[in-house]
Amino acid sequence: MTTQTAPEQEQFDASDPSLTRFDLVKEGARRDGVEIVHYAPRFPVPGTKAEKRIERVLGLMFLLTGLMGTAFVVAYIAWPWHYGHGDETYQKLFPFYTPLLGATLGLALLTLGLGIITWSKKLLPEEVSIQERHDGPSDRTEQRLTAATIVNMGDELGLKRRKFVGLAFLAGAAPLGAAAGAVLVGSLIKAPKQDGENIFFTTGWDPAKNGGKPVRLTHEDGTPIRPADVSIGGQITVFPGIPGGATNKYGDSPTLLIHLREQDAQETLRNVKAVNKDSQWQNFVAYSKICTHAGCPASLYEQQTNRLLCPCHQSQFQITDNARPVFGPASRALPQLPITVDDEGYFVATSDYRVAIGPAFWERP
């Protein structure tokens, strides 16, 4: 379709009294590239029963919207909403607060939407319009003009002739750009090595964190643990007995202390690898709870099969064989914490873990 030329536009007289309003609409559409090919009111004869029925339905829809909307506001304000407060009736009604809000608001919005859609489908005139696309490249001449403008811009800058200026600009701007980047990123960067040690290779069990003394194994509340506190075939989660040892500050330190049955303990001793030598104390073993795959606590201990299952990605570790992985995506055994019992009869860690705990990383050998 050809574009409108100026004389045609000037020929159209919008104030001509013989033109209907729809003629004006059509002309406006035509100027926007739209041709209204079919435009028929749904009810050419006004006031038919069918039309009145639709109007009634719409009225009902919007009435429901209003009712439900009001119900929402009333329920929001007046219905029991506060957990654990109030008398028995209040508490009985409480669980319905959120569902009531959802139901009333949902119905209100639904009837509103249904009403609007019904209005458009049943009352608005049937219409089919066609609009021209104007795809493809711009006018050839326009392309040439723009290209010339851009190329000229480059020429005007004179970089081709004045090489030195260009180079000087680049040489000066580059460090400035680096400066902007450095400030943005620089203060964020933090090295894994702090105080001379890589933080990924030490945990809260390091005696250095306890003034050189071996760290005690404690419950979550800080109380130390005796061997008699763990049932045979049982396990408990233990934390380093230092200030904040059970908090997330030492999120790499939770350890699983397991009291094996006699035969299982013997088997574990037979299977022990060099890295885990002398880590077992009688029938007790302690392994890092932090899975070596992705760091979730691996704590599903199956006391008869002696497997430790991690719930996140189903890695399974064989406790009686150095906690090496026997299934799933984990590729490294759980590090073993070397433990013994001190003079007062409480468990202590003789040293920190001998290998890095948790998920592997580039520098881990």
Add this chain to the structure above:
Amino acid sequence: MTSEQSKRPLARLVPGGARAARSKLRRRLSAAVRLVAALTLVGGLYSAYAPGVGRAEETPVLSAQAQHGKQLYEYSCITCHGTNAQGVQDRGPSLIGVGSAAVEFQVNTGRMPLARQEAQAQRKQPQLSEQDAADIGAYIQELGGGPQLPSAASLDADVQKAQSDPKTLAHGGELYRVNCSSCHAFSTGGGALSSGKFAPTLQHSTNRDMYGAMLTGPQNMPVFGNNQLSPDDKAAIIAYVQNLNKNSQSDPGGWNIGRYGPVPEGLVIFLIGIAALVFATLWIAGKS
């Protein structure tokens, strides 16, 4: 021999023997009595001081309840757990030392008698009444000792007390999350273990069942003896679990869709959300 000598046969042995002679019968009688007395003395000394050789083959003296338990045991349990609860290789472990707590837990939840050997002992309808379970438990207890459950009444009272004290309830929650949720899930709905095993849901468990499970460590569940989790701690944990499951206020957000987390939530958004909205688009715009 003179007639006097025949009346006192041993008289000739006694120096100045005529006076010592008595009747033959009386002499034989007294010898017999002395023989019996000597034997009794030696026998009694022996049985008093000798070690109880062969005591293992003797059944100990059982109470009436345990006797009944023994009968039930020999009907329902002996094929896998053996005579005197010694266990049978590759079929059932020894029950010496497991205590009545383990028996009552396994039988009252229907896990024992096992339907078949499989990865997991399934909870099912109990085959024996609670009284019968207690009787077998008494038998096993008297056989080999072990942990015992508190009475239902006292445990329920403890749990009730724990539930009404917010501090204990919260403490039970913390204990649950550190010790239990990794297998039984935050929702108490249970979870999968390796190779076909699973930790069952706690949503229908009684107080006593939960106490018994913690105390005895059934199948692959670790043991949480009273040295590790005191009876008060256990009551707190049970109170927390029961509060989650019985208190209607625990799911204030509507239908909890099983509390399984993002999996049912994702299903709902597609099967309900997107499906309904696609039907809406079909209605609005149709297929032209």
Add this chain to the structure above:
Amino acid sequence: MKRRKIDVRALPGKSAEALDERFQAATPLRRLLNKVFPDHWSFLLGEIALYSFIVLLLSGIFLALFFDPSMREVVYDGSYTPLRGVEMSQAYNTALHLSFDVRGGLFMRQMHHWAALLFMAAIVVHMFRVFFTGAFRKPREANWIVGVLLFWMGFLEGFAGYSLPDDALSGTGLRIASAIMLSIPIVGTWVTTSLFNGEFPGDVILDRLYIVHVLLIPGALLALISVHMGLLVKQKHTQWPGPGRTNENVVGVRMFPGFAAKAGGFFMIVFAMIAALAGLFQINPIWLFGPYKAAVVSAASQPDWYVMFLDGSTRLFPAWEIRFDLFGWGDGYTIPPIFWPTVVLPGILTMLPMFYPFIEARFSKDKAVHNLLQRPRDNPLRTALGAMAIAFYVVLLISGGNDVLADKFHISLNAMTWAGRVGILVLPPLAYYTAYRIALGLQQHDREVLAHGIETGIIRRMPDGRFIEVHQPLPLDEHAVEGDGHHGLEYAGWVVPKKMNRIGALAPTVKGFFYPIEKAAPTPKPAPYDIGVPKREEITSDR
């Protein structure tokens, strides 16, 4: 005092004039009002995402007024008794506060979360619609790229959002995210230490995630959505082929009032769905999870569904770790197994879809501008590739929830993992082959009907004993070639009628589900009785 007479009826006109004097709005405004939009149900899927986004913005503003992302340790003293006295971060504390001590707070939280799930679901459904109909071809490649970016922005936004309350479930997810970053070769430990300001979890990550979630990514999303919509308005929407539709026009209804009414009504319906879900279905019950602690985890731990496919890939990938020595430099190095399914795979899944329009154009040597859509059957290769992608995605998605399935359906967990590992290799090629053959079959059927007419189901016996089925030929057009039983109708890229009522030979189907909601249109009657014309017209086959 003089009373100014305000002519109310002239007010709109006067205001319009005032605006036009300043902004010359008359022509652009009319151009906007007259824009034509094509009509098809599948074009509304993207709008679901748009409306969900608006709901997310509104509900998010409410939540932001109450939420505090600080990781400072506090003691809970709110209404939820089972957590009273427990130590937790301020973030978790305020999230609980919202759920239990703010009127309607739980409802708003749930609305926000359900809207997020719907946003991502709608994006995926819309993306597949665009893919299978070929709407991404020239000139719309840029819009497709923007769309892929929108998916990943939404992904990150959702992850940041559900990690903010610092509950045990999302905290575990954050731990896994840190392990993923850790696995990146060479820079992994630096990236993690910098982001968390030390070891996991550190004390700043929630503050940083908060800024990402309420400022950075919403800004990016708003910008991308504006570009997405802008390109749509500039290039106009694609349309299906059909009567009167060409590659150079758009047939439909104008923006106002027709299209705007439909769009507005649909907005209300989407909003209604979100509100209903928010009230009736509980989502993310953080009070059950407790505060995040490094030693606490639950069985059945999964991320939200749109992240779950990565959880699946992590569960399935075998324990293949690469350890090597760099000729004595250092102590030895590791590339952990988690690197491949969580860093490399998403990288491929971003780049490959993003550049697919160019890849397809290169292989099909198709440089033309396409404004008409293709039915999936008409491009079997693309459809089959899409089916393969869906199969791959679904296997990963299901594997992400394999422990829940194992538990509830009593399947061995180890078996589920192996099933996933085998399935991920076997099912996609199977899906490819099946989809390809089905598409070809559908194409074949279309051409068969065009050539031979619609099967009427009427069987006739010919005099020589053969049985034939009577076919109703389709209406001919002037280009058809008669003779030899074929009608020479060309396939026009649009639906071929395959039922008698679609061509008016029988009464149209009655509308209504359980009972008629409209009276059935009258059956077409044969011509009235006339001398010389037989009473009934028999439908016959051609020679």
